[in-house]
Amino acid sequence: MSGGTATVENPVEKKLREEAKRLLADKKVDVIVGYEAGTLPLTATPCFITAPEEADKLVWNPCCTQNLAKFVHDLLSQHHEAQKRVKPEAKRKKTVGVVARGCTTRSLIIHLQEKQYGRDEVVILGVPCGGYVDNRKLAALAGGEEIREGAIDGSEVVVKTAKGNRKAPLGELLADCCLTCRFNEPVLADVETGKGTPVAAADKEYEPVGAFENLPAEERWAYFEREMAKCIRCTACRNVCPSCYCRICFADQSQPRWVDIGENASDTQLFQLMRMYHMVGRCVDCGSCTAVCPMGVDLRKFLKKLDKDARDLFGHRAGVSLEEPAPLGTYKETDKEEFIFNPGGGGH
Amino acid sequence: MEKRLIKKESLAGVIAELAGKMRVCAPMQAEDQVLFRVLEPSERPLVDFANTKNAPKNFLFPRTETLLKYTRTPKGMVAAGGAEEGMKTLFFGCRPCDARSFKLLDMLFDQEKYQDPYYIDKRAKTTVVAMACVHPPYTTCFCTSVGGNPTDSEGADVLLTDLGDQYLAEFITPKGEELLAAFGGTPAGVEAEKAKEGIAAQASSEIASTVPAREAKPVLDVRFEDPFWSTLHQKCLACGTCTYLCPTCHCFDISDEVKRNDGIRIRNWDSCMFPLFTKETSGHNPRPSQKERWRQRVMHKFRYYVDNFNAIACVGCGRCVMACPVNMDIRKIVADIVKL
Structure with a gap:
């Protein structure tokens, strides 16, 4: 049941883990919402980390798909709701850390504008983003066969199926929304983890x-x-x-x-x-x-x-x-x- | 039990011909996926496929089915019809896991305490022609962990096994034997049986995932309040894809839909993942959050069904594992429960 992605040197991921560990150890956040390797090849899945030693399971790669701002809203609105039933002297603040690419930070901004939570309740771990892999394009690459193993090496994606290996440039497998994205850098961040490469086709949005x-x-x-x-x-x-x-x-x-x-x-x-x-x-x-x-x-x-x-x-x-x-x-x-x-x- | 050898090239044609005589549901290519659906007369089904994205349960327990119709008149409500009667149906190409799911559904819908006439009618008119997994199609398959087997005939009326150059067809039940004339073929000898034994042993050994499903029950019996449930659900989107694709999930909700004076009472698939699941008329829901709903999903499959029917309500097809948008992996969840 091993999944994950063999990536070449990933300095953003390394920095991300260090910063997450530091935030948790310093008690700057109660929980960090990030991505961990999934149980299937070439997948990553949302994860919730509360202890510094868990930070090493955080990943950042083109298999990290969903916008995690949704979970920030979930956690904070549940917390606000629970606090309504707590005596004033026992009220507690909750701070959520979140691994956020450009689009995720835009969602956080919408939440903040719409007064869903305070700026001090969220700590944004910004990550540069070159786009994520579209699972349907990936399935098409595998020719409808089950992907038994997979790896992203630099700009090439390789999948292993029962009928042999197939490969394609990463750029051909990115989601449509990523192909014309102009927000490769976080719009708002508390912690920076690196710089991304802009995608060229934003004018074709x-x-x-x-x-x-x-x-x-x-x-x-x-x-x-x-x-x-x-x-x-x-x-x-x-x-x-x-x-x-x-x-x-x-x-x-x-x-x-x-x-x-x-x-x-x-x-x-x-x-x-x-x-x-x-x-x-x-x-x-x-x-x-x-x-x-x-x-x-x-x-x-x-x-x-x-x-x-x-x-x-x-x-x-x-x-x-x-x-x-x-x-x-x-x-x-x-x-x-x-x-x-x-x-x-x-x-x- | 009658055993025949069927020529490989003739199988799809046999099924296509049957499709002109009765309703035949079979695997068909639909854009980029394989779906289990009704064949048009003389349409040829896929015979070489992994498994269908959707489970066959829709044709025994439809996503929406009318239970009764009524009309509002000045004198009050008047009955205007009942459920549609089921038609003679052939399921072709069910994998052994899916064939077994019918046995598990029978336990609930056709039992001593409760007889579901809508399900029983359709089930009685359905003949299941299953296709053994000579090579388990996915690494996520775990049928052997939940009481199944890739070459088993449980739940099937006819079982087909690909012997390489031809199919071995085993006509297991009287319902299956009714298809003898349509299938034709030649009587199978000892050699074919030997070949099947070899294939069966090989297929079981190729199942790549093992799940401690039976060991979960005693843990679940005493872990209803475990903190495990507070974090398990966190990433779940509550979308219900797992329950919709599951061959054994069977929760339903009954609703009246009225337009002007005409009403229908429909039964719809429900999902323990949805916020409306078990919501009571008062507005109260004993399962108010995803925590309680996920606990219900796991408990229902691996504890309550065992208590009620002595069977795990999972056939190990792996559909939920492959289709979950956030990779909630039941194999890992069960393994984690056993470690509690």
């Missing part, structure tokens, strides 16, 4: 969405219907999303029940539409929802469109500054409103 926008409405709707038909409503997308933190999601409410639980296509569409509309100006394009979807639903296409709208209409980019107000959280007299009065005309 909205190209696929631009092409999609220009399709006739019927084709766009047909695409939406087809993608949503794959959804089994496991809600992994919602649950992994750092911006989806409602205490009770409308989809889980039973009195009234907004969304029925049977296999009705319109219920699934409604769930996804409602979730996505809550993402305007709040999606950092970390790709976690797409990465965890067991059915391969193309959620990113629609989220990227909303992201583009926030950019085009309000000049907003989610989670890049603690000061800039979020478009859904503010009102300006100059706000564009053609899309309300003339929804067909503006292309939005």
Whole structure:
């Protein structure tokens, strides 16, 4: 059951472990959320470390997929909730350390802007990021065979299957969101662990969405219907999303029940539409929802469109500054409103 | 028991022909994955595959099934129909782990205290043609740790074993023997049986994962309040992929869906991973967080099912291990429990 990745020299990982150990030993944090090697080849999985000696299991490599800000919110909101039942003199502060790449720090900024916890409750261990491996692209490399062993050596990925070895450049296996990412460095960090290499194609960020926008409405709707038909409503997308933190999601409410639980296509569409509309100006394009979807639903296409709208209409980019107000959280007299009065005309 | 030798090239055609006569569910390629689904008449199933991403349980215990229909009239509610009657069905290509899952589901849905008419009807009309794992398809397979075997026929009506140049078909039950004419082939001799014995021994030895599943029970019996449960669930996303893909998970929720005057009562898969699981009408939930839900998942499979039916509610297919987005690995979880 050994997993993990044989990497060449990894100075960021080394520094990360040292800093994590120091923070825990100095009692600067109660827990550190990071990644450890998974039990399957070429996987890493979220882990929670509370003792300095556990810091050596932290890894940082292109198999580290999910945005960990979600867990920071989980831990702190649970703590706040528990503290409500504690006498004032016994109240205790909890500090969470988190291993954070660019997109993760953007999610943390959104949390801070939305007053979910205080800046002093989170310690950000920033890591430089060159993108993460898309598990479907990896499966395609293995030709649908089980990956029995795998390694990333520098810029090459090698997988071993029952039918032989296959290899590909790392760049070809990165998630789509990573290919046009402009946030290879953390936006906000308390501890730095190294510098990354910028990905060149950030100017192409909205190209696929631009092409999609220009399709006739019927084709766009047909695409939406087809993608949503794959959804089994496991809600992994919602649950992994750092911006989806409602205490009770409308989809889980039973009195009234907004969304029925049977296999009705319109219920699934409604769930996804409602979730996505809550993402305007709040999606950092970390790709976690797409990465965890067991059915391969193309959620990113629609989220990227909303992201583009926030950019085009309000000049907003989610989670890049603690000061800039979020478009859904503010009102300006100059706000564009053609899309309300003339929804067909503006292309939005 | 009748044993036949079937030519390799004729198998897919035999199944395709049956697909014109009854409902046949079989492994089929769907984009980049293999799914267990209903064949169109004369569609040829995959015969060379690892295992299907989804478990076959959907065709005995559907994700959504109508139990009854009703109409609202000025005189009150009037019954407008019951559940759809099951149809004669053939499951082709179930791996032995999945075939065994039907035995485990039978224990619950078809028992002394409770008879589930919806399941029993479909089960009675289903014939299972299983395909032995000559080489266990995944390194995550652990059927031998939970009472199964890669070449076992438990739960199957017919078992096919790839002998290299042809299939050995063992017609185990009377239901299976009804397929003799359709399968044809020639009677198998002692040599084929010998060959199968060799394959069986080799296949078992190739199972790469071992899980101390039986040793977990006495630990679980006394560790309900262990601190282990407080941290186990932390990274779980509560998505339910594990329970949806699991061949033996069977929790369900019943709900009424009404449009204008027409209502249906539907039974849906539930998942112990979901926040609504076991939520009571009052709003109270005895399992309020992922901690209690994960404990339930493990306890149900490795303790309660053993208490109730003397069987572990896991067939070791490894689907949950492979599909979990955060690598919650039941093999490791059980191994960790034994060390408590």
